[in-house]
Amino acid sequence: MISKSDNVYVLGHNQDEIDRLQQQHGWLKDAMPELILAPIDRNRDQPTTQILDSGTADGIWLRDVSTQFGTSPLSCIGTDISPNLFPADHAAGDIQYLAQSIKDPWPTEFRGKFDLVHQRLVLACCNTHEAQVAIANLASLARPGGWVQLMECDHSGGFSPDTAAAHPALAQFGRLVISHLETKGQYGQQGLHLQRYLKQAGLVNVTERVFEILVGNGAKNPDLGNVAAQNIVQVAKKMGGDDEYVEKLVHEIETIGGTQRFHVAFGQRPINTL
Numbered sequence: 001m002i003s004k005s006d007n008v009y010v011l012g013h014n015q016d017e018i019d020r021l022q023q024q025h026g027w028l029k030d031a032m033p034e035l036i037l038a039p040i041d042r043n044r045d046q047p048t049t050q051i052l053d054s055g056t057a058d059g060i061w062l063r064d065v066s067t068q069f070g071t072s073p074l075s076c077i078g079t080d081i082s083p084n085l086f087p088a089d090h091a092a093g094d095i096q097y098l099a100q101s102i103k104d105p106w107p108t109e110f111r112g113k114f115d116l117v118h119q120r121l122v123l124a125c126c127n128t129h130e131a132q133v134a135i136a137n138l139a140s141l142a143r144p145g146g147w148v149q150l151m152e153c154d155h156s157g158g159f160s161p162d163t164a165a166a167h168p169a170l171a172q173f174g175r176l177v178i179s180h181l182e183t184k185g186q187y188g189q190q191g192l193h194l195q196r197y198l199k200q201a202g203l204v205n206v207t208e209r210v211f212e213i214l215v216g217n218g219a220k221n222p223d224l225g226n227v228a229a230q231n232i233v234q235v236a237k238k239m240g241g242d243d244e245y246v247e248k249l250v251h252e253i254e255t256i257g258g259t260q261r262f263h264v265a266f267g268q269r270p271i272n273t274l
Helices: 015-031 060-069 128-139 161-166 168-182 190-200 222-238 243-255
Strands: 049-054 074-080 095-099 114-120 142-153 204-215 258-268
Touching (some): 015 060, 015 204, 060 074, 060 095, 142 190, 161 168, 204 222
Parallel strands (some): 049 114
16 A cells, blocks of 8 residues: 555555565455456467556565466566565566556556556555546556456445444444545545446446455454454554554454455456557
């Protein structure tokens, strides 16, 4: 999560943040049927599948995805505003890492290049107008017939009044994140608008999936449920939650559990696009 004002991650860009992002990747991966939901064509007459991961951090999503292609030729580029998050040995690996903000112009040679442009949990650094522009720019990087896949959280949680009453600390967590981002001119409910952003960018065949991911008590995988709970607590602390609130949040997650709502949307660049 990054901030335009100082060009750094809202939640930091040190080893602790890398660890948090790796844990987050683990429980998101477990909750989804596949990391790539967009129906990219893996059999077309093209020698190499080209994938761009925007907001890649240490590249863990790309590393996992690359194992799913077997021996098929694959070219992966990971971009992030903070090179500090790149692996120390990234220059020697198969993934190309580049410093790039989603709010800056992309390299001209990237336009119309990629079979898949992927971005996950980055748009909270934007207001809605900035997000719309950023997604339009991402869409221009997909080749004609290529896909853009986005994933964002809805920090309001989609809680009904009864559910919010039963999970007061978790409902407050959503309000805490949203209000913290608002003080920075940012927006914490980008997940609600992904389909609109993709359609406004001229993409077709736009599809959305919504995932209610169990955290804490009641999670199907207790270990990953605990990881998800720890992730939420870490974010709450960094968003200004005081000790008393964090204690209530921990107790609620451990005894009752809860959910976090994530939206995944993907769309295709029209084949006849120049």
